[in-house]
Amino acid sequence: MKIGIAGVGGIGSNVALNLVRSGVMQLKLVDFDRVESGNLNRQFYFVDQIGLFKVDALNINLSRINPEVNLEGQVQRIDRQNCADLFFDCDLIVEGFDRQVDKKMLIETLADKKQVVSANGIAGFDLAGIGSRRIGTCCIVGDFTTDCDQAPLFSHKVTTVANYMSEFILSQPGVLHD
Numbered sequence: 001m002k003i004g005i006a007g008v009g010g011i012g013s014n015v016a017l018n019l020v021r022s023g024v025m026q027l028k029l030v031d032f033d034r035v036e037s038g039n040l041n042r043q044f045y046f047v048d049q050i051g052l053f054k055v056d057a058l059n060i061n062l063s064r065i066n067p068e069v070n071l072e073g074q075v076q077r078i079d080r081q082n083c084a085d086l087f088f089d090c091d092l093i094v095e096g097f098d099r100q101v102d103k104k105m106l107i108e109t110l111a112d113k114k115q116v117v118s119a120n121g122i123a124g125f126d127l128a129g130i131g132s133r134r135i136g137t138c139c140i141v142g143d144f145t146t147d148c149d150q151a152p153l154f155s156h157k158v159t160t161v162a163n164y165m166s167e168f169i170l171s172q173p174g175v176l177h178d
Contacts, residue, residue, distance in 0.1 A: 002026040004090030012096030013044035014162035032077040124151035
């Protein structure tokens with residue numbers, strides 16, 4: 001099974017880390033952004049990778065965990081026009097965007113064709129409200145209230161949401177058996 005990750009920041013890079021460490025062998029990583037120093041508190045990157053495209057840095061980091069993992073990376077901004085084409089060959093998509101408008105676009109574009117795992121409410125430090133909801137082919141994880149515009153992002157909460165998302169993905173039939 002091939003899993004696409006749309007946005008490889010806090011959610012996307014940590015879900016990818018979990019999946020590769022759990023034995024998932026095929027990932028497609030898509031993002032246009034570069035690693036910045038402000039990302040290092042919650043994303044799977046290192047100080048010597050500042051300035052690299054996140055897709056390229058994550059490819060390096062995941063390949064160090066398992067050199068046999070099949071990683072397809074594309075440095076590209078995802079939008080309504082290219083979203084379906086970018087992920088046509090993926091069985092499940094992880095939404096890892098920062099902006100609500102981008103999250104909505106990806107779900108509206110792909111949810112009737114693919115299984116989508118999304119995050120909503122990853123900011124702040126309180127873990128008590130984290131849960132998941134199923135809506136059609138989507139699984140949405142988070143506290144459903146605390147947006148990035150309302151509170152800072154902390155590693156423990158971002159990675160907890162990523163862990164819940166990873167649990168859902170790994171429980172799907174065929175994920176660990178190609």
